[in-house]
Amino acid sequence: MPIITLTTDFGEKDHFAGAVKGAIYSELPDVKIVDISHSVSPFNIPEAAYIIQNAYSSFPKGTIHIIGIDSEINEENKHIAIKLDDHYFICANNGIMSMICSEITPEQIVEINIHDHIETKFPALEVFVKVACHIARGGTLDVIGKTIGSIKPIRNIIPYINDEQTQIVGSVIYIDNYGNVITNIKKDFFTKIQKGRDFKISARQYIFKEIYSKYSDVVNFETPVEKRNDEGKKLVVFNSSNYLEIAVYKSNSKTSGSASTLLGLDILDAVSVKFINKKN
Template sequence: MSIITLTTDFGTKDHFVGSVKGTIYSELPDARIVDISHHISPFNITETAYILKNAYKSFPEGSIHIIGVDSELNEENKHIALKLDNHYFICANNGVISLLANEIKPEKIVEINIHEHIATSFPVLDVFVKVACHIARGGTLEVVGKIIPDFKRLVELQPSISTDNKTIFGNIIYIDNYGNSISNISNKIFQEIGKGRDFEITANKYTFKKIYSKYSEFVDFSVPKELRQKDGSKLALFNSANYLEIAMYRSNLNTVGGASSLLGLNYRDTLTIKFI
């Protein structure tokens, strides 16, 4: 039986997550359900995309991922199911797939059409679960929808490049649990555009001329401990997801704070990398 994952902005206080899981178990008693996150900021598509992009690859091929963020059905927010990278995704066609599919083209996309038999104000429960269980039983996408050529794309999930190929313009797309500010600039695009040139990162009023590959690389362990870089010092690095992150060394939101608060780098704020 395939794994079914849940990524939502439902939180865990209310009944929503429990109802979704209960309905899946009612249809598939031997289902395996994994929570990726239920603490997405409400309706935040970019945050959803970032979390899911970095989580789904850890699951076995054939896993089914239900995305319950901004999922209410309307004329501009249809429901889709797709196969991408040998995984299945069920979500609203609101652009959430943009970050996942910026390098991998979906094998098949369908616009879900089973709504004509279902009147609901809770589509994750009444529609997405039915589609997920259908797929888990070995059903095909064509049974639950009509094939469509593409999905809605969010421009803000992708950085832009100046016409002279000297500057990358990016945005903060996610603030993690440590208050670190994560951008949409990948190591891949940095290497492709930079070609080994020197650079300067500008984020708010702060500049960086070095990018680290891990947090501990920031520390010079050859000097006495009392003279090393202090907790709360700012740095830039490519994180484990290979995205440019502006961070505070050993940040703690309860004490020294994080980059989002101390440097004023919040969701959708801009940053640039200028190559010299």
Template sequence: MAFITLTTDFGRKDHFVSAVKGAIYTLLPEANIVDVSHEISPFNITETAYILKNAYKSFPKGTIHIIGVDSEMTPENKHIALLLDGHYFVCPDNGIMSMIASEINPTKVVEINIHDRIETSFSVLDVFVNVACHIARGGTLEVIGKPLSEITKMVELQPQIVSESKIIGSVIYIDNYGNVISNITKEMFNTVGKGRKFTLSAGRYNFKKVLSKYSDIVDFKLPINERNSAGSKLALFNSGNYLEIAIYKSNLQTVGGASSLLGLDYRSSVSVEFEKDTPA
């Protein structure tokens, strides 16, 4: 039986998550349900896309991902189901999938059209659950929707290459440690930079180096009292290959995080300017 994942902004206080799981088990008692996150900031589709884009690839092909963020159907927010990279997604057409599918085109997309058969005021509980369980039983997308030629594109928070030497991006996510993730990818950085020296500007600090991992900030050959330690600022490409600003061994309750110490928030500017014609 395929896995069904849940990614929502429901939180844990209310009954919504358990109600959705109960509905899945009612239709599909043998279902394997996995929570990706229920702590998405309310209606934050950029944060949703970042988390799920980095999570879905770890699941087996054929996994069905239910996305319950900004999911109320309106004339401008259809419900869709699609096949992408061997995975199924059941979600609103609010731009989330255009960010997840920025590097891979969907194999098939349909606009869900079973609403006339299901009375609902809670789309995730009723419509999305029914569609996910239909797919899990081996059902096809054509049965629950009509083909859709394109999905809504979210271009508002895409990084911009403003010259041959400069990228301007923005913060798209702040993690549990206060680390700040930008929308500038390693691929874009390398394509524009071509190995040149650079200045990375984020909040109140500039960086001249991007590390491969957090502990690279520490020179373990030095005596302990001479090393960089917890609280040191750094930039790196994270596991999702996004440019991240971090504090080594950060803790928002003690040493602070990059978001608090550097004054960075969601949508704050992050830019990289490369030196002209000076290979590193």
């Protein structure tokens, strides 16, 4: 029996997450359910896309991922099921899957049509659960929908490069639990455009000229502990998912502040990289 994961913006207070789990267990008592996150900011498509992209591949092939974000069905927000990288994703066609699909081509995409027999006000419970359980039993996507060729894109997913390739303009796509700011600029993309040149990373009025390998690289361990003043230092790294991240060393958004609060950065704010051509 495959695993079913849940990624939603339901939070922990309300009954929604529990009701979805109960409905799955009612149909498949032996299934394993894993919560990826129920703390996605409400209706935050880029945040949900980043979370599911960086979590799904840690699960076994054949895992089924329910994504309950902005899933109310209407003419502009249909429901889809996707087979990609031998995983299954069930969600609204609102851009959530475009981050993954920009790197891996889906094997199959269907627009779910079982709504013809279900009137729903709670799609994750009344539609996504039924589709997930159908797949878990070995059912095919062709039974629950019609094949479509593409999905809705998400804006600002791909950084902009100027014609001279001297500047990348990216945007903030995620702010993590520590208040660190993750951009849509990936390491491979950065390196390809950089071509060994020096650079300046700009975020509002702040300038960074160095990218560290890890957070603690800002610490001078030769300095005695009692004389160090490293906590709160601003830095840039490529994080564990290889995205360019602006961070504050050992930040605490509730006390000393975080990269997001101290730099005044939020989702979709611009972060740019200017490359400096070396003189001959």
